[in-house]
Amino acid sequence: EIVMTQSPATLSVSPGESVTLSCRASQSVSSNLAWYQQKPGQAPRLLIYDASTRATGIPARFSGSGSGTEFILTITSLQSEDFGVYYCQQFRDWPAFGQGTKLEIK
Amino acid sequence: QVQLVQSGAEVKKPGASVRLSCKASGYTFTSHSMHWVRQAPGQRLEWMGWINTRNGNTKYSQKFQGRVSITSDTSATTAYMDLSSLRSEDTAVYYCVRSRLLLAYYFDLWGRGTLVTVSS
Numbered sequence: 315e316i317v318m319t320q321s322p323a324t325l326s327v328s329p330g331e332s333v334t335l336s337c338r339a340s341q342s343v344s345s346n347l348a349w350y351q352q353k354p355g356q357a358p359r360l361l362i363y364d365a366s367t368r369a370t371g372i373p374a375r376f377s378g379s380g381s382g383t384e385f386i387l388t389i390t391s392l393q394s395e396d397f398g399v400y401y402c403q404q405f406r407d408w409p410a411f412g413q414g415t416k417l418e419i420k
Numbered sequence: 421q422v423q424l425v426q427s428g429a430e431v432k433k434p435g436a437s438v439r440l441s442c443k444a445s446g447y448t449f450t451s452h453s454m455h456w457v458r459q460a461p462g463q464r465l466e467w468m469g470w471i472n473t474r475n476g477n478t479k480y481s482q483k484f485q486g487r488v489s490i491t492s493d494t495s496a497t498t499a500y501m502d503l504s505s506l507r508s509e510d511t512a513v514y515y516c517v518r519s520r521l522l523l524a525y526y527f528d529l530w531g532r533g534t535l536v537t538v539s540s
Contacts, residue, residue, distance in 0.1 A: 346525075348526040348527075350527075356532075357515055357530035357531065357532055357533055358465065358515075358527075358530055359530070360520070360526065360527060360528045363520065363524075363526045363528075369520075369528060370528070401464070401465060403465070403526060405524070405525035405526050408467060408479075408481060408525070409455070409457075409467040409525045409526070410467065411464050411465040411466070411467070412464065413464045414464060
């Protein structure tokens with residue numbers, strides 16, 4: 315079983331700033347990684363798949379990188395609608411999600 | 421409109437079973453597989469299993485093996501998830517989710533979720 319670990323648990327950031335969120339896999343998942351955003355009371359939304367490909371309609375300020383066991387989601391020029399919880403998910407094996415990083419407004 | 425419409429909230433007693441439905445519309449049902457993911461309060465998202473909507477093959481997480489069954493009705497473009505022997509730890513929001521590709525395991529369309537509460 316592949317375990318996904320995200321850091322930090324919480325991030326407080328001001329609008330306009332940039333952030334990086336980390337995701338680590340317990341074993342290599344190659345580039346089989348996706349990122350999702352979830353807002354309170356809503357279902358998650360796919361942001362990135364194959365580690366670095368933006369999903370349809372996702373703004374260019376979201377970018378993903380990494381392969382193997384270490385992955386990064388970068389968000390530049392944070393906007394108010396970007397705050398929420400971000401999850402990574404590997405699909406090298408049966409799907410497994412990280413515990414999430416909560417992005418808060420400072 | 422491309423969407424997944426899930427059935428309404430359920431309240432069940434321990435030991436009971438629940439059947440959830442997920443009606444797909446706006447796309448070719450058999451071009452994407454359907455998965456079920458749940459989220460217990462304060463917990464991470466948890467994958468339960470999936471169905472290949474083209475041939476009906478299924479695969480389940482080991483954690484739920486023997487308790488879960490996923491089926492689909494292509495004529496009704498609807499997927500179903502049955503979960504038996506419910507316990508309090510099964511209290512969660514259950515999402516049906518569409519894979520981006522038939523044999524992909526990441527999800528580009530989510531239902532709004534169905535809250536299942538298990539309580540005596």
